[in-house]
Amino acid sequence: MTTYRPQFAFPPPPYGYDDEQFSYSFDGSTVPLLNAAIAAGQPANNIILLLEADAPFIARGLKIQLGTAASTLWFQLKTPRGDYMQVVPVPIALYAGLGGGAPIAGELIVPFDAEIECPSGSNWTLYLYNPTAGNVNPPAVTLFGVKRRQCGAGFQATDRRRAA
DSSP, X not given: OOOOOOSSOOOOOOTTEEEEEEEEEESTTTOGGGSSOBOTTOEEEEEEEEOOXXXXXXXXXXXXXXXXXXXXXXXXXXXXXXXXXXXXXXXXXXXXXXXXXXXXXXXXOEEEEEEEEEOTTOEEEEEXXXXXXXXXXXXXXXXXXXXXXXXXXXXXXXXXXXXX
């Protein structure tokens, strides 16, 4: 199991909040559209990666993995704010690392330069494209970061200060 450590030092959460390390994993068992192979030369668009509605999520890193082989798929990712992480689809192989001498797509976590705030219950959108002549299975996607939760006593103290 890979332990995620942020690339940058992030300031502590505002008074009355607590950050809990969290990761979202999406694969064929949690997202039905990631369970079917993508046909040759075809896209798989608007794959919704739904976040839980219990607390806002602060995304700080991404991992895309396709089993034990280097992926030939291209991808594009849209944040909950509607911003695209890449201007155009890029090869997943750009995210490859070396594991025992064999390239494995998604072995490493790619940190975000700036954290991305995701409202509770929001979603990311994944776009995949298969430029090859054969069918290719979709990857697993993991978002790393923290859930920002309100603390009981701190939240009440903050509310009292605002009311005064």
